[in-house]
Amino acid sequence: MRSLGWTRLGWPALRLLLTVAIVLGVFGLFLWALGKDPIQAYRDTFRLNLLNPRGLAGVLARMAPLLLTALGVALPFRSGLINVGAEGQFLMGALAGTWAALNLPALPWGLHLALVLLAGMGGGALWAAIPGALRALGWVNETIATLLLNYLAPLVVGYFVFGPWRAPELAFYPQTPEFPASARLPLWFGTRLHLGFFLGLFFLLAYAYLVSRSRWGLELRAVGGNPEAARRLGLPVERWILAAMVLGGALAGLAGITEVAAVHARLKLDISPGYGFMGFLVNWLAFAHPVGILVMSFLLAFIASSGFTLQITQRLPYAAVNVLMALILFTVLAKPLAREVRR
Amino acid sequence: MKRAWLGLAVLAFGWAAVAQPCLVVGMIIGGTKDDAGYNQSQYEALMALKAKMPCVEILFAENVPAGEAEAVLENMILQGAKLLFPAGFAYMFPALNVAKRHPDVIFMHPGGYMLANNFGTYFSNVQFAYYLLGVAAGLMTKTNKLGFVGGMPTAFVLGNCNAFHLGARAVNPNVTTYFVVTGAWLDRAKEVAATQALIQQGCDVIGSHLDSPIALAQTCCEAGVFFVGYPSLAVQKFCPEYWLTGLGLTWGDFFVEIAQQVLAGTWKPAHIRRGLEAGFLTLGEFGPKVPEEVKRVVLEYKEKLARGELQPFAGPIRDQAGNVRIPEGTAWGPLDMGKFDWLAEGIVGSPK
Amino acid sequence: MNWFLSWISGAILYAAPILFPTLGEVVEQRTGMVNLGLEGLMLLGASVGFSVSFVTRNAWLGVLAAAGVGLVANLIYAGLVVHRRAHQLAAGLALMFFGIGMSALIGKPYVGQMAPGLPKYALAGSQSLLFRYDPLVYLAFLLAPLLWFLLFRTRFGLWLRAVGESPAIAYAAGVSPNAVRYFAAALAGTLAAVGGAHLSLGITGTWSEGMTAGRGFIAIALVIFSRWNPLRAIAGALLFGGAVVLQLQLQAQGVGISPFFLDMLPYVLTLLVLLVWGRGVRHVAPASLGRVYFGTE
Numbered sequence: 001m002r003s004l005g006w007t008r009l010g011w012p013a014l015r016l017l018l019t020v021a022i023v024l025g026v027f028g029l030f031l032w033a034l035g036k037d038p039i040q041a042y043r044d045t046f047r048l049n050l051l052n053p054r055g056l057a058g059v060l061a062r063m064a065p066l067l068l069t070a071l072g073v074a075l076p077f078r079s080g081l082i083n084v085g086a087e088g089q090f091l092m093g094a095l096a097g098t099w100a101a102l103n104l105p106a107l108p109w110g111l112h113l114a115l116v117l118l119a120g121m122g123g124g125a126l127w128a129a130i131p132g133a134l135r136a137l138g139w140v141n142e143t144i145a146t147l148l149l150n151y152l153a154p155l156v157v158g159y160f161v162f163g164p165w166r167a168p169e170l171a172f173y174p175q176t177p178e179f180p181a182s183a184r185l186p187l188w189f190g191t192r193l194h195l196g197f198f199l200g201l202f203f204l205l206a207y208a209y210l211v212s213r214s215r216w217g218l219e220l221r222a223v224g225g226n227p228e229a230a231r232r233l234g235l236p237v238e239r240w241i242l243a244a245m246v247l248g249g250a251l252a253g254l255a256g257i258t259e260v261a262a263v264h265a266r267l268k269l270d271i272s273p274g275y276g277f278m279g280f281l282v283n284w285l286a287f288a289h290p291v292g293i294l295v296m297s298f299l300l301a302f303i304a305s306s307g308f309t310l311q312i313t314q315r316l317p318y319a320a321v322n323v324l325m326a327l328i329l330f331t332v333l334a335k336p337l338a339r340e341v342r343r
Numbered sequence: 344m345k346r347a348w349l350g351l352a353v354l355a356f357g358w359a360a361v362a363q364p365c366l367v368v369g370m371i372i373g374g375t376k377d378d379a380g381y382n383q384s385q386y387e388a389l390m391a392l393k394a395k396m397p398c399v400e401i402l403f404a405e406n407v408p409a410g411e412a413e414a415v416l417e418n419m420i421l422q423g424a425k426l427l428f429p430a431g432f433a434y435m436f437p438a439l440n441v442a443k444r445h446p447d448v449i450f451m452h453p454g455g456y457m458l459a460n461n462f463g464t465y466f467s468n469v470q471f472a473y474y475l476l477g478v479a480a481g482l483m484t485k486t487n488k489l490g491f492v493g494g495m496p497t498a499f500v501l502g503n504c505n506a507f508h509l510g511a512r513a514v515n516p517n518v519t520t521y522f523v524v525t526g527a528w529l530d531r532a533k534e535v536a537a538t539q540a541l542i543q544q545g546c547d548v549i550g551s552h553l554d555s556p557i558a559l560a561q562t563c564c565e566a567g568v569f570f571v572g573y574p575s576l577a578v579q580k581f582c583p584e585y586w587l588t589g590l591g592l593t594w595g596d597f598f599v600e601i602a603q604q605v606l607a608g609t610w611k612p613a614h615i616r617r618g619l620e621a622g623f624l625t626l627g628e629f630g631p632k633v634p635e636e637v638k639r640v641v642l643e644y645k646e647k648l649a650r651g652e653l654q655p656f657a658g659p660i661r662d663q664a665g666n667v668r669i670p671e672g673t674a675w676g677p678l679d680m681g682k683f684d685w686l687a688e689g690i691v692g693s694p695k
Numbered sequence: 696m697n698w699f700l701s702w703i704s705g706a707i708l709y710a711a712p713i714l715f716p717t718l719g720e721v722v723e724q725r726t727g728m729v730n731l732g733l734e735g736l737m738l739l740g741a742s743v744g745f746s747v748s749f750v751t752r753n754a755w756l757g758v759l760a761a762a763g764v765g766l767v768a769n770l771i772y773a774g775l776v777v778h779r780r781a782h783q784l785a786a787g788l789a790l791m792f793f794g795i796g797m798s799a800l801i802g803k804p805y806v807g808q809m810a811p812g813l814p815k816y817a818l819a820g821s822q823s824l825l826f827r828y829d830p831l832v833y834l835a836f837l838l839a840p841l842l843w844f845l846l847f848r849t850r851f852g853l854w855l856r857a858v859g860e861s862p863a864i865a866y867a868a869g870v871s872p873n874a875v876r877y878f879a880a881a882l883a884g885t886l887a888a889v890g891g892a893h894l895s896l897g898i899t900g901t902w903s904e905g906m907t908a909g910r911g912f913i914a915i916a917l918v919i920f921s922r923w924n925p926l927r928a929i930a931g932a933l934l935f936g937g938a939v940v941l942q943l944q945l946q947a948q949g950v951g952i953s954p955f956f957l958d959m960l961p962y963v964l965t966l967l968v969l970l971v972w973g974r975g976v977r978h979v980a981p982a983s984l985g986r987v988y989f990g991t992e
Contacts, residue, residue, distance in 0.1 A: 034800075048421050055421060058414050084731075084784060140969045141980070143729075143784070144919055148969075151912055152962045159955040162495075162526075163695075168684075173432045174495060190444050192413060263413065265436065270408050277788055284785045308415045311404045312369075312422065317803055318406050319904065322796030329789030330771065333781035375904060377807030406799075406904055490947075523946045526955075530908050531899040532712070533939065536705060540943040543701040543825075557807065558899040581809060691949040 012292065015335075020299075023327045030323070036314045044313045045306040057191035059298070059305045061263070065090070065255040065272075066297035067200030069279025071207050072124070072252030074288040076142075078211055079244040080224035085131060085146025086252040087276025088153035089124035093253020094260045095157050096123025098176055098267040101183035102165070112182040117199075117257055124253015125246045127153065132245025136238040142245065150276065158269055165267070175268035185262035196258030200297075203251060208290035220244060252276060273304070285332060300325070364400035366426060366606055368392065369419035371407040373431040373554070374529055379577040380555030381528075384592035385430040385453070387575075391595025396602055409433035416441045420448055426605050427451070428598075432497075438462070449605050454499065456681055458612045465597065468618035468677045469573070470502040471648060472590050473550075474655040475626060476571040477510020478644050479587050480548040481518050482637045483569055484511070489520040490541030491692075492551040492559060494528040500552045501683040501694050503573070506655055507550045508690050514640065521546055522692025531558040538562040548587065557581050569632070576627040586630035588641070593625045616677040620649050661688040698948070702940055704825040709936030710929075711828075711835040712737075712898065715890030716914035717921070717928045718835075718842055719883030725846060725923055726872075726879040727859040727983040731787030732772055733887045734911025735794020740765050740888025741895035742798035742805075745902035749810035757810070758831070758892050765888020766881045768794065773880030777873050795905070802902045812900045813893075829897040831889065835932075838886075842925040855879060859981030887911065913961065920965040923980065935961045 028038035049055040069086040076083040097120030104115060131145035160176075167177040185195045211217040222230045223240040231237050255275060260267055278300055286292025307321035368389070376386035382405065393401050402419045412434045416427055420441070427450050429438035435455040442450045442462045455464040480489050489511055493500040508520040521544050525533040538549060538559045549570040551559050556570070556578050563570040564582035572578040572589025579586045597615075604610035617623040626645060629638050647653040656675035662668045662685040669675055675682070686694045716733045723730050740761035748757030772790045775781040813829035846852040854875055857865040862872040894910070895902050913935055920934075921927035942957040 048418060052421055054417060058417055062414070082784065134970075144969065145966075147731075148916055148919070148962055148966055151909070151916060152959060152966075155955045155959045155962070158526075159953055162955065163953055173435075173497065178436075192417065264410065268409070268433075270410050270433075273408055273410060277791075281785060281788055284782060305414060308404055308407070308411065308418050312402050312415075312418060317799045317904070318404070319796045319799030322792040323800065324796075326789050326793035326796060329785065329792070330775065333775045333786050333789060334779050375806045378903070379807050383807070521947050521949075523943055525943070527908070529903060531901055531903060531906050532709065532894055532908070533943070535899055536709060536940055537943045537947075539705060540701075540940070540947045543698070543944075544947045555807075555903070557901045561812075561900045577807070692946055693949070 012289075016295065019328065019331050023324070023331055026327055027324050031314070031316075034316070036316065041310055041314050045309050048309050049302060049305045053189075054191050055305070057189065057193040059301050060197050061192040061194055062305055063297050063301040064194065064196035064200045064262075065259050065275040066278055066282055066301055067204055067293065068196075068255030068258070069252050069276050070282035070286070070293045070297055071200075071203055071279075072128075072248040072250075072255065073280050073283040074207065074286075074293060075220075075248040075251065076244045077283060077288045078217070078224050079220045079240055080227065081132075081135065081241060081244055081248075082143045083128070083131075083146050083245065083248050084143055084280055085128065085149050085249075085276070086255075086279045087272065087274065088146070088150040089127045089249040089252035090256035090259075090272055090276045090279075091153040091157050092127035093120040093124035093250075093256035094267055094271055095160065095256075096120055096126075096253065097257030098165070098179075098260060101179045101261065102177060104183075106180075107182060109182045112180070113185070113261070116179075116183045116261060117254060120257025120261075121250035121254045124256065125250040127253070128245045128249020129242065132242045132249075135245070136241045154269065157267070161267055161269055167266070173268070175266045177266065179261060179265045183261060184265060185258055187262065192263070194258070194262035196255075196262050199254065199258060203254075204290055204294060207293075211288075211290070252279065255279070278304075281329065285329075299328075303328075365396070365398035366602055367400045367402060367419075367423040368426045368428070368602060369402035369404075369416070369422075369424035370428040370430050371404045371412060371415050371419075371434065373405075373407060373409070373433065375405050376403075378529075378555035379557050379575055379581065380553065381574045381592070382430075382554065383577055384575045384594070385428070388592075388594035388598050389428070392598040392602060395595070395599045399602060407431075407434075409437060412437035413441055420445055424448065426602060428453075449610055451601055456614070458614065460612060463610075463612040463615065465594070465601075465615040467592055467594075467623035468616055468680075469499070469590065469592075469624065470506045470680050471655050471677070472619050472624050472626065473503045473506040473573065474510035474513075474653075475641055475644055475648065476550060476573070476588065476590060477507040477512075478514050479629075479633070479637060479641045480507065480550065480569070480571060481511030481513065481515035482640060483587060483633070484515065484518065484548050486545045486547045487515065487517045487519065488544065488546045489518055490538070490544070490546030490549040491520055491522045491690075492534060492537045492541065492549065492553060492556075493522065493524045494553045495526065496524050496694055498681045498683040500524075501686060502680050503552045504550070504690065504692075505660075505683060505687045507571075508687055509655060509660070510644075512689060513644075518689065520690045520692075522686060522690050522694075524692075525553070528554040534558045535562050539566075542566045542568050560586075569630075572627060576625065579627065579630075584631065586627075587633055588629050589627040591625045591627060593622060596622055614678070618648075618677075619645065662686060663688060663690060663694075698944060701825055702937065702944055705940035705944070706933050706937035707826075707836075708828060708832060708898065709939050710932035711832040711936075712890045712893045713910050713914050713917065713935055714835040714839065714928060714932035715831075715893065716883075716887035716911060717917045717932055718838055718925055719886030720914055720918045721921065721923055721925055721928055722842060722846065722855065723879045723883040724918055724984060725855050725859045725981055726876045727862065727981050728773070728776055728876060728880065729783050729787065729984060730769070730772060730790070730880075730883060731784055731915065732769070732790025732794060732911075733914050734907055734909065735791040735798075736765050736768060736884055736887035737794070737891035737894070737907045737911045738798035738905065739768055739794045739801075740891030741906055742802035742891075742902055743888070744892030745810050745895040746801055746805050748812075748896055749805050749808055752811055754811045754813045754896050757896055758813070758889060761888045761892035762885045765884040765886075765891075767884070768797075769880045769884020769887070770877070772884075773877050777876045777880075791911075799904045802904065805902050806904070807901075809900070810896070810902075813897045829893070831893045831897050835890075835893075836929065839925045839929045846925065856981070859983055862983055887914075890914075916962055916965045920961065920968055922968070931961065931965075934964065 100119035658669035744761035917931035
C-alpha cells in the first residue's frame with residue numbers, strides 16, 4: 001500500500017486544511033458583508049450537521065451518491081478517460097433499477113434488492129458504454145459524448161415518469177408507483193443513514209485494492225499513462241477503454257438506484273441535485289486517490305447539508321452554499337498541480 | 344478566560360430562557376416567497392400566523408427541491424420544530440418518511456391524499472371557485488376562445504381547466520378552451536411561449552395553474568388580452584389593466600387554528616378541504632375593464648355557490664371523446680378532485 | 696400558413712437567448728478552452744441585468760451591467776485556466792456553481808418585482824404581434840455572421856484559430872496564446888451574460904432563481920452541433936427555439952405529443968452529427984481543445 005502511505009498524504013492533508021481555513025475565512029467575510037453573523041453561522045452548521053448524530057447521519061447519507069459517482073469518474077480517469085457523464089449514468093441507473101423494482105415478480109427481500117441494484121448498475125453501464133464504444137472506436141471524444149448524454153438522460157427519465165410509468169393514483173405529481181418493500185434499501189438507527197453509504201465504502205475499498213494491488217489496476221494505469229506503449233506491450237487498449245467506462249458507468253448507475261431505493265422509493269425527475277457533477281469535482285479534487293475521494297465526498301456532502309442550516313438559521317438563500325463550493329474550487333484550482341499528475 | 348466563557352454561557356442560557364417560544368413552526372416551499380403565486384400564498388399564511396401568535400417561532404426555507412425535503416425537515420426538527428408545513432405537492436412522501444421517524448412532530452401537507460397519526464392535509468376547494476373565473480371569462484371573451492396554461496397535466500390542473508371551461512360554457516355555450524402544458528411548475532420562458540401560442544390561436548382570456556403566473560400576466564398585458572389570476576391575488580399588480588379577477592389561497596386563520604390545536608393537544612389527522620365560505624379562498628377585486636353587468640353575474644354565481652345551490656361538477660359532463668364521465672343525477676365533490684384524468688367536451692388539448 | 700409564420704416568429708425569439716452563449720462558446724472553444732460554466736454566466740447575466748434595470752429603471756443599463764459582470768466572471772475562469780493552468784472542466788463547473796449561487800444572492804431582493812423591459816420593434820412589414828422583437832434578438836442574429844467573418848476572414852481570427860490548433864506554433868508565429876485566450880474568454884463571458892439578460896429583460900420580464908433552466912448546457916451541445924462554426928450555430932439555436940415553440944403550438948391545436956421527445960431533438964441531432972461526421976469531427980474540433988498550454992519551456 002505504498003501509494004496510500006502517510007508521507008504522501010501529509011502534504012495534501014495540510015494543504016486541504018489550509019484551503020478550508022482560507023475558504024471559511026473568505027466566506028465568513030462574505031457572510032459578514034451580507035450582514036450575517038459568521039461565527040454563529042459556523043457554530044450552527046457544525047452543531048447541527050456534525051455533532052448531532054441525526055445531522056451527521058444525514059451528511060453520510062448524502063455522501064453515498066457522491067462516493068459512488070466519484071468512483072464512477074475515478075475508474076475511467078485511471079485509464080486516461082474524462083467521464084463528465086456521471087450525472088446521466090446516475091439517472092439511467094435509477095431508471096433501469098426502477099424497472100427491475102416495479103416489474104420483477106415477487107421475490108425474497110435480499111434477492112429482489114440485489115437484482116434491483118444490479119439492474120441499476122446495468123443501466124449506468126449501458127449508458128456509459130455508448131461513449132466508451134465511440135471512444136474505443138476512435139470516433140468521438142468521450143468528454144463530448146458523456147457531456148451530451150447527460151442532457152439526454154433526464155429527458156428519457158421524464159418520458160417514462162410522465163408517460164408509461166406514471167403512477168395513476170398520484171394524480172398531483174408525476175412519479176412512478178412506490179417500490180415494493182422487497183426493493184427498498186434499509187435505513188438504520190431511525191435516521192436517514194442507509195445501506196448505500198456502506199456500498200459506497202465497500203466499492204471505495206475495492207477501488208483502492210484494484211488500483212494499488214491488482215494486475216488489472218496496473219494494466220488500467222498503463223493504458224491511461226501511455227496507450228501507445230501499452231499497445232506495444234500487447235495490452236488490449238480498446239477493450240480496456242470500454243471496460244473502464246462501463247465499470248465507471250455501473251458505479252454511477254449504482255449511485256442512482258441506491259438513492260432512489262433508499263431515499264425516494266419511487267422514480268421522479270428531481271432525484272439528483274447534480275450528484276454526477278459533484279462526483280466529478282470530488283474525483284478531481286481527490287485526484288482519483290481513494291483516501292482523497294473519501295475526504296472530499298465527506299466535505300462536499302457536509303457543505304451541501306449546511307446550505308439549509310444557513311438558510312434556516314441565517315436566512316441565506318440555499319444557493320449561497322454554491323458560492324462556498326465555488327470558493328473552495330477556485331482556491332484549489334488557483335494552485336497549479338504538480339506536473340506529473342497533470343493530464 | 345474560563346470565567347468569561349461561563350458568563351457567556353449563562354447569558355446565552357438566560358436569553359434562551361426568556362425567549363422560549365410557545366411553539367416552533369417550520370415551513371418549506373419549492374419556490375420563492377415573493378413569486379406572486381403559490382409559494383407566496385403559503386408564506387403569507389405563515390406570516391399571518393406569526394402576526395396573530397407572536398409567541399410562535401418560525402423556521403422557513405425556500406427553493407427546497409423535493410429530493411432535499413427530508414434533510415431540511417430533519418434539520419428543522421433538530422431546531423425544535425413541533426409543527427411542520429411541507430408546503431408543496433411534491434413533499435408528501437418525503438414528509439411522510441420524516442413523520443414516521445418523529446411521531447411527536449405534527450405535519451400538515453397541502454393537497455395530499457395520505458394520512459398518518461401525525462400527518463394531516465389541507466387545501467382549498469379551488470376547482471369549485473375556479474368555475475367563477477370561468478363565468479367571468481365566458482362573459483368577457485369576444486373570440487369565444489379561452490386559453491389555459493398548466494404547469495403539469497395533473498388532476499388538480501385538469502380540474503381547474505375543466506371548471507374554467509364549464510363556468511364559461513354556463514354563460515356562453517359557444518366557448519372553446521385551449522389547454523397547454525409547459526411541463527414544469529416554473530419555467531418562465533416556456534410560460535411566455537405557451538401564452539403567446541394561445542394568443543396566436545385567438546384566445547382572448549387566459550387562465551392558468553402555475554406556481555407563479557407573473558410572466559403570463561406580463562405577456563397578456565403586452566398583447567392586450569385578459570387573464571385571471573391564481574393562486575395568489577398578488578399577480579394583479581403585474582398587469583392591472585387586463586386583470587379580470589382571480590383567486591387567492593388564504594390560509595392565515597387556518598394556520599392559527601392548527602397551531603392552537605397543536606398547543607392544546609387537540610389536533611387530529613384529517614383531510615381538511617374548505618372553500619370560499621371558510622376563507623380558504625378569496626375572490627379578487629375586478630379589474631378596471633370589467634363592466635358592472637359582468638361583475639353582477641359573477642357575484643350572483645358566487646352567492647349560489649356559497650349557498651350550495653350551484654354544483655359545478657354536476658352531471659351530465661362528457662369528456663373530449665363524448666363519453667359521459669359524470670353521469671346525470673350525480674356530482675363530484677371536493678374529495679373527487681384528484682380523479683380528473685380527462686378534459687371536458689369543448690376543450691382542445693391533451694390531458695396527458 | 697398562419698401557424699407556420701407564428702412558429703417561425705417564436706423560434707427566432709427563443710433562439711436568441713441560446714444563440715448568445717453558443718456564439719461565445721464557439722469562439723472560446725476555437726482558442727482551445729471548453730467552458731462548462733455557461734449556465735452560471737447566463738444566470739449571473741439574468742440576475743444582474745434585472746436587478747440593475749430595477750434599480751436604475753433603465754433596461755439598457757441592465758444589459759450593460761450584465762455584460763460587464765459576465766466579462767469579469769469569465770475572466771476568473773480564464774485566469775484559472777490560462778494563468779494557473781487549472782483543469783478546464785473543473786474550472787467551468789466551479790464557475791457554474793459560482794454563477795448559480797451569486798445570481799441567487801444578487802437577485803434575491805428583486806424576485807417578484809417589476810423592472811423595465813427592453814422595447815420591441817417590428818421586423819419590416821410586420822403589422823401583427825408576430826416578428827416583433829427587442830433589439831437583442833436582432834443583435835444575436837447579426838453577431839453570428841460578424842463572428843464568422845472575424846474567425847475565418849480576418850488575421851485576428853486566424854490567430855484565434857491558430858491558438859486553438861497549436862498554441863506552440865501560434866507562439867512561434869508571434870501571437871501570444873494567453874492574450875488571445877483572455878480575449879476569447881472575455882467575449883464569451885459577455886455574450887453568455889447578455890443571453891441571460893435577454894431571458895430576464897427581453898422575454899419574461901422577471902427574475903427567478905435558476906430561470907435559465909439548462910439553456911447554458913444546451914448551448915454547449917449546440918457548439919458541437921454547429922461544429923465550431925458561428926453560422927451553423929444559428930441553425931442549431933433555431934432548431935432548439937423551434938422545438939420549444941412547436942411543442943406548445945401543437946398542444947394549443949390539440950395535437951398531443953410528449954414534450955420530452957421534442958426536447959430530445961437537439962441532443963439526438965447533435966449526437967447524430969457527431970456519429971455521421973465521425974472521425975471528421977476530429978479534424979473540425981480545435982486540436983488543443985481542453986489541453987493546457989504550458990508555454991515554451
